[in-house]
Amino acid sequence: MNAILHQICRDCAPLSALGAVANYIPELAKADPEKFGICLYTGGGNANFAGDFLERFTMQSIVKPLILLQALLDSGEDAVRNLVGVEATGKPFDAFNYSDQALTGAHINPMINTGAIALCTLIHGDTYEERFCRLLELARQLSGNPELGVDEAVYHSEKATGNKNRALAYMLKAYGMIHDPVEDIVDCYFRACSIRVNCVELANIAFLFANHGRDFRSGQQLFPAKHARYVNAILATCGMYDGSGEFALRVGFPAKSGVGGGILGVVPGRMGIGVFSPALDKKGNSVAGIRALELLSQELNLSIY
Ligand code: GLN
Secondary structure (H helix, E strand, O other), X not given: OHHXXXXXXXXXXXXXXXXXXXXXXXXXXXXXXXXXXXXXXXOOOEEEEEEOOOOOEEOHHHHHHHHHHHHHHHHHHXXXXXXXXXXXXOOOOOOOOOOOOOOOHHHOOOOOHHHHHHHHOOOOOOOHHHHHHHHHHHHHHHHOOOOOOEOHHHHHHHXXXXXXXXXXXXXXXXXXXXXXXXXXXXXHHHHHHOEEEOHHHHHHHHHHHHOOOEOXXXXXXXXXXXXXXXXXXXXXXXXXXXXXXXXXXXXXXXXXXXXXXXXXXXXXXXXXXXXXOOOEOOOOOEHHHHHHHHHHHHHHOOOOO
């Protein structure tokens, strides 16, 4: 397995030249496009890795499955379904063109910004700071790293420039889908996006979703299997935004990308994968990361379809 990963690393790292690091969050523009790392957990929890697998980057949208899971744990499936739908939008993650229709939950899903921002309101806590802390605790637990924290520079950079997300949140508020102060809600969202991880931690999180919530180390059920199925199904249809159909064809398992360059890959019952390369395609997905998952899927026959 290590030989396969090292080959993938050699083949895919140069593909970063075909993409560009995100720059709409100024701090992300500092990422080194040459970095490439991959880690996967299989079977009884054996880890394999290659490249810059310990390099840290911000989760960005990869935190969305965790926001969804925390909302499911705190408020239950009915509340989540009532607020945010499950259909793919076929639109970019920060799409804004809802203006000629009344925005309802049916128009959004948990993997795009509006859906994730709305779901922050279903996480329990007296303040949004407290809600974020509970989300961070979940990320720490699932990643296996109790020290996980926020990249303060990225957080402040996004908070200073994230007016499109504020506008999306105000739109949710205008249509009566959220009620709390917008600034508090988006602050929780910005902090969540700025949690720093590496490929090993991503693979850990992915492996838990692949095993339907059961921790292979302790044998403990960390969250209900039905929540894992909910999250995995939405990752399969919406996890790569308007690139989800193409990804299903080329790779064929649930995944979530982030503009930090990470991708979390969930192969149900088999494998958890974390891959990182910061240069993105036009849809905000890691170019080399997608190709690495495609090669891995071909090599190990991972498509679930
Ligand atoms: N924090 C980013 C944003 O809201 C996350 C987007 C992404 O990773 N696609 O714009």
